[in-house]
Amino acid sequence: MGQPTTVRGLLEVASTWLKEQGVDEARLNTEHLLAHVLGCRRLDLYLDIDRPLDDAERDRFRGLMRRRGARIPLAYLLGTKGFMGHDFKVAPGVLIPRPETEQLVLSGQAALAGREAPRFADVGTGSGCVALSLLALVPAATGLGIDVSPDALELAEQNRAAHPAGARLRLVQGSLLSGVEPGSLDLVLSNPPYITPSEHGLLAPEVKDHEPAVALFDEEGLPLTARLVREAAAALAPGGVLVIETGFDKASLVRGFFVAEGFVDVETVADLAEIERVVVGRRPA
Numbered sequence: 316m317g318q319p320t321t322v323r324g325l326l327e328v329a330s331t332w333l334k335e336q337g338v339d340e341a342r343l344n345t346e347h348l349l350a351h352v353l354g355c356r357r358l359d360l361y362l363d364i365d366r367p368l369d370d371a372e373r374d375r376f377r378g379l380m381r382r383r384g385a386r387i388p389l390a391y392l393l394g395t396k397g398f399m400g401h402d403f404k405v406a407p408g409v410l411i412p413r414p415e416t417e418q419l420v421l422s423g424q425a426a427l428a429g430r431e432a433p434r435f436a437d438v439g440t441g442s443g444c445v446a447l448s449l450l451a452l453v454p455a456a457t458g459l460g461i462d463v464s465p466d467a468l469e470l471a472e473q474n475r476a477a478h479p480a481g482a483r484l485r486l487v488q489g490s491l492l493s494g495v496e497p498g499s500l501d502l503v504l505s506n507p508p509y510i511t512p513s514e515h516g517l518l519a520p521e522v523k524d525h526e527p528a529v530a531l532f533d534e535e536g537l538p539l540t541a542r543l544v545r546e547a548a549a550a551l552a553p554g555g556v557l558v559i560e561t562g563f564d565k566a567s568l569v570r571g572f573f574v575a576e577g578f579v580d581v582e583t584v585a586d587l588a589e590i591e592r593v594v595v596g597r598r599p600a
């Protein structure tokens with residue numbers, strides 16, 4: 316990486332090196348990591364571009380750059396990820412929130428419009444980003460965040476405790492909706508694992524080597540999502556709504572699960588990249 320000592324020199328040399336390691340958006344990643352080490356915003360790097368770094372700062376930055384070059388995701392190195400305007404803690408062992416999942420939250424919000432004191436479950440809550448964001452948008456709601464992964468629940472608890480809407484979220488360990496009282500929910504929403512074994516080779520090293528398999532993978536034909544739709548049909552009250560995020564080419568498969576379980580008004584909502592991403596359906600009243 317050479318021996319530069321200022322912000323300007325380090326940004327230049329380190330981002331070139333990171334690009335050579337095959338990392339996308341190498342300059343942006345370098346800026347994030349340098350700002351993280353210096354405890355400033357990315358913009359501040361440019362406002363004091365000839366600022367020298369001391370030895371400890373440079374060592375810390377080099378350590379982070381090496382780990383990023385080994386394709387550890389940026390969010391795991393920074394320890395946070397922004398989602399729906401809020402910073403959530405992230406850590407290895409738990410899925411990093413994705414921008415496309417914001418559509419899941421917005422579809423959940425639409426489903427709860429006009430309901431008094433609605434109750435929902437977020438199945439596979441991970442960091443808790445979906446449940447907490449929805450609670451922030453719907454102040455009358457209470458939520459249940461369910462996950463099989465102890466790592467996810469531990470992190471979700473930290474996010475719950477730090478979030479203004481956290482008091483309205485209860486976290487439980489369990490598989491899908493197994494412990495939920497039949498007919499008790501107004502909304503079930505979920506971003507379940509939906510990558511199939513045949514898609515493994517398409518994944519970036521950051522994802523396949525560092526994010527947890529339990530958060531990523533289902534079998535061909537999405538049997539876990541099919542089970543979730545079946546269990547949601549039982550857990551929802553009449554008129555309750557099910558909202559599920561799925562893979563870029565899997566919306567029609569998932570719509571079929573909804574129809575087979577008797578959901579009505581089944582439709583697909585596109586994400587910001589115009590990919591059919593979220594399937595919505597209602598239990599008949």
Ligand SMILES: C[S@@+](CC[C@H](N)C(=O)[O-])C[C@H]1O[C@@H](n2cnc3c(N)ncnc32)[C@H](O)[C@@H]1O
Nearest residue numbers: 410412439440441462463464490491506508530
């Ligand atoms: C794609 S991640 C979604 C995490 C978070 N909701 C988000 O959108 O960022 C899927 C989550 O489902 C959890 N999971 C996998 N199988 C499950 C099951 N049978 N029951 C409950 N949760 C499950 C994983 O541990 C993981 O946290």
